[in-house]
Amino acid sequence: MCSACDAARLLAASELRATPRRLRVLQAVLDAEEALAPPALLAALRREAPMDKVTLYRCLEALHHAGLIQRHDAGDGSVRYCAGGPGHPEHHHFHCLRCRRLLCLEPGTVRVGVDLPGVVHVDVRLEGVCPACAS
Ligand SMILES: [Zn+2]
Numbered sequence: 001m002c003s004a005c006d007a008a009r010l011l012a013a014s015e016l017r018a019t020p021r022r023l024r025v026l027q028a029v030l031d032a033e034e035a036l037a038p039p040a041l042l043a044a045l046r047r048e049a050p051m052d053k054v055t056l057y058r059c060l061e062a063l064h065h066a067g068l069i070q071r072h073d074a075g076d077g078s079v080r081y082c083a084g085g086p087g088h089p090e091h092h093h094f095h096c097l098r099c100r101r102l103l104c105l106e107p108g109t110v111r112v113g114v115d116l117p118g119v120v121h122v123d124v125r126l127e128g129v130c131p132a133c134a135s
């Protein structure tokens, strides 16, 4: 499924009103193969059409609250967003200590056994040097 259809479907099935701006922001997050910080998302969105910074932050907040995207602390004080919600399985992340990208790992790359009751979500952040920086 293309990301535009995917974004439209996810938004339509959510509690949120499907505004064109939310759709654009959700699609930009789904299009990325890594978890992006708001400035990077803003740059990507502005390559297509104007986007206001405050609007972007509001959309990200709403989409996150509705469970359509995930928010991650990259470990360097910045926040990154990537695909989440229905049809997007839980996955973990690799933080590159050189380029600071937060790469989304294929689901199943990291298996965590948790021997603790009450846990509903596990979010693992690996740190190291990504393939692009290592070569
Ligand atoms: Zn890197």
Ligand SMILES: [Zn+2]
Binding pocket: 034, 035, 082, 083, 091, 092, 093, 103, 104, 105
């Ligand atoms: Zn991710």
